[in-house]
Amino acid sequence: MENYLNYPCEETWEQRIFSVSSYQNVETQPVAKQRCQANARERDRTQNSVNIAFNTLRLLIPTEPADRKLSKIEILRLAGSYITHLDNQLYTGEMEQPCLQKSDVIERDKSLCTFCWSAVKKDKSPACHSNSYCKTPR
DNA sequence: TAGGCCATCTGGTCCT
């Protein structure tokens, strides 16, 4: 079937529908309208719910520099790493980085420690060496 | 140019 909804349809969905032959049938118009409305809702949900949540979460993750651009998957992984770190710090008082722990799960994301990730990307000495969290051998 | 990332569309499922 022709991809009749690959258009923004916020204001003139009727015109769009009438411009596509397979949807010139009057009986199918309500279906197309519902699909357009569903697309708009999904667009809105992604932009105003999902992305805002990612941006909010991003603000809670310390990086060097602070405004470093992170992809969504990086935000999720770093958030997990950071939570692990805070949890460890809260209950044990230790300052060990999550990325240095030997858990298999964490091992895969070893290079995504909040405190040294930026340095890993730049292939230089980890920025975390300048603070008390870092236990990486210098 | 290939790969990563993202926005958007789409159809299915679940919930109210």
Added chain:
DNA sequence: AGGACCAGATGGCCTA
């Protein structure tokens, strides 16, 4: 029935 949520597909943009 309609809306929310989700995952897969797709195409565009950007960077190494």
